[in-house]
Amino acid sequence: MTMEMLLLHDGITDVWADEGFPAASLRSDEEVRDAYERLGRRRPVVWIVPDDSQLVALAESGRLLESNHRLLLLDETPSVRKDLLHLLFRVVVAPGKGVSLLPPDELREVLASDERVDLFVAGVVDPAAEVAMLYRGNLAPVVVPFAWFRRRDPSPKPSFRDFQITDYGQSVRFGKYEASTDAILYAHDADYRRRAKARRLQQDDSIGACIHRLRLAKGVARDDVPGVSEKQIARIERGEIGKVRAKTLAAIAARLGVEAAEISSY
Amino acid sequence: MPFSLCLPHAWATLGWKAKIREDERNEEPHVSILFKLWTWRLSLRTGEFLDATPPPRNVPTELVEWVWDCRDVLRAKWDEKYPENVVFSQKEER
Numbered sequence: 001m002t003m004e005m006l007l008l009h010d011g012i013t014d015v016w017a018d019e020g021f022p023a024a025s026l027r028s029d030e031e032v033r034d035a036y037e038r039l040g041r042r043r044p045v046v047w048i049v050p051d052d053s054q055l056v057a058l059a060e061s062g063r064l065l066e067s068n069h070r071l072l073l074l075d076e077t078p079s080v081r082k083d084l085l086h087l088l089f090r091v092v093v094a095p096g097k098g099v100s101l102l103p104p105d106e107l108r109e110v111l112a113s114d115e116r117v118d119l120f121v122a123g124v125v126d127p128a129a130e131v132a133m134l135y136r137g138n139l140a141p142v143v144v145p146f147a148w149f150r151r152r153d154p155s156p157k158p159s160f161r162d163f164q165i166t167d168y169g170q171s172v173r174f175g176k177y178e179a180s181t182d183a184i185l186y187a188h189d190a191d192y193r194r195r196a197k198a199r200r201l202q203q204d205d206s207i208g209a210c211i212h213r214l215r216l217a218k219g220v221a222r223d224d225v226p227g228v229s230e231k232q233i234a235r236i237e238r239g240e241i242g243k244v245r246a247k248t249l250a251a252i253a254a255r256l257g258v259e260a261a262e263i264s265s266y
Numbered sequence: 267m268p269f270s271l272c273l274p275h276a277w278a279t280l281g282w283k284a285k286i287r288e289d290e291r292n293e294e295p296h297v298s299i300l301f302k303l304w305t306w307r308l309s310l311r312t313g314e315f316l317d318a319t320p321p322p323r324n325v326p327t328e329l330v331e332w333v334w335d336c337r338d339v340l341r342a343k344w345d346e347k348y349p350e351n352v353v354f355s356q357k358e359e360r
Contacts, residue, residue, distance in 0.1 A: 176267040179289035
C-alpha cells in the first residue's frame with residue numbers, strides 16, 4: 001500500500017479499498033490531520049476524497065500550502081469551499097462546469113495502475129486564456145495552448161466548448177476532434193519523450209533520425225528549412241553526413257522551433 | 267472525427283478499439299490499438315508494432331491480423347489526416 005495516495009472513506013471508496021486500491025486509508029478527522037502534517041514534504045501526495053466536508057478538519061491545521069498535497073474530489077464543491085481547498089492543496093481537481101473527469105470505473109483503474117503518470121484523469125479548459133489544463137494520474141498539470149491542437153489545420157477543428165477525457169485517459173476529445181494523450185505528452189514533456197524514445201522497438205539514436213522524427217512531428221517539409229537545401233536535409237536524415245555543422249543544425253532547430261541541443265531528445 | 271475501425275463484436279464488447287486520431291504521435295504512420303489503459307501502435311507500412319511496451323504479445327494475434335487485413339482503409343485514412351506524412355512516400359524516402 002503506497003503513501004503517495006490517500007483515500008478518504010465513504011460508500012464509493014469503501015468499495016475501492018475492498019478491491020485492493022493501492023492507497024492508504026484515512027477514516028477519521030485525526031487521521032486526516034495527521035497525514036496532512038506528516039506527508040507531502042518531499043514527494044507529492046494525492047488525496048482522493050469523495051466529499052469536501054471530510055476535509056473541514058484541515059482548516060484548523062494552520063500549515064497552509066507548506067506541503068505538496070494534491071486533491072482529487074469526486075463530488076462537486078461550492079466555489080467558496082474551493083477557495084479554502086486551494087489554500088490547503090497545491091492542486092485541486094473537482095468536478096464542475098468546464099471540467100472533465102474520467103467516469104468512476106475508469107478513474108479507479110487509472111489511479112490504481114503503474115501507468116497513471118502517463119494518463120490523464122481530468123482536465124479543464126480556459127477559453128479566455130485559450131489553454132487546456134490536463135491532469136495526469138498523479139495530478140501533475142500539463143498546460144496545452146489551444147494553438148497546439150490547431151497547429152496542423154486538422155479537420156475537424158477542435159471545439160473547445162465540448163471537452164472530454166476518454167479511453168481511460170488515453171484520448172482528449174474536443175467535439176469531433178480527438179488527440180492521443182501520447183502525442184500531447186510527447187510534445188509537452190521532455191521526460192516523457194526520453195522514456196518513449198528508450199522504449200522504441202527499433203531505436204535509432206542518430207541525429208538524422210531525431211531530425212526526421214521531429215520534422216514529421218512538426219509537419220515541416222524538407223524543402224521548407226531556410227538555409228538548408230532539401231537534398232542536404234535528406235542526406236542528414238539518411239545518416240549520409242557524419243557530422244552535421246553547428247550552423248546547419250541551428251538553422252534546422254530554428255525552423256522546427258526547438259533549441260539545437262534539444263533535437264537529440266526527439 | 268477520429269477514424270475508428272469497426273471491430274468484430276467479440277473484440278469490441280471486450281473493450282478493444284482501433285483508431286486513428288486527429289493527433290497521433292506523428293513519427294511513423296500507424297493505427298493505435300487501444301484496450302483499457304494500454305495502446306499499441308501498429309505500423310501501417312510494415313505491420314509491426316512500433317513499441318516494445320506494452321508487450322505486443324498481449325494483443326490477440328487474430329485481432330492484429332484482422333486489423334492488418336484492413337490496412338488499405340487505414341492507410342487511406344492516415345493519408346487523409348496526415349497529408350504531410352503519407353504512408354508510402356515516407357517508405358520511399360527511406
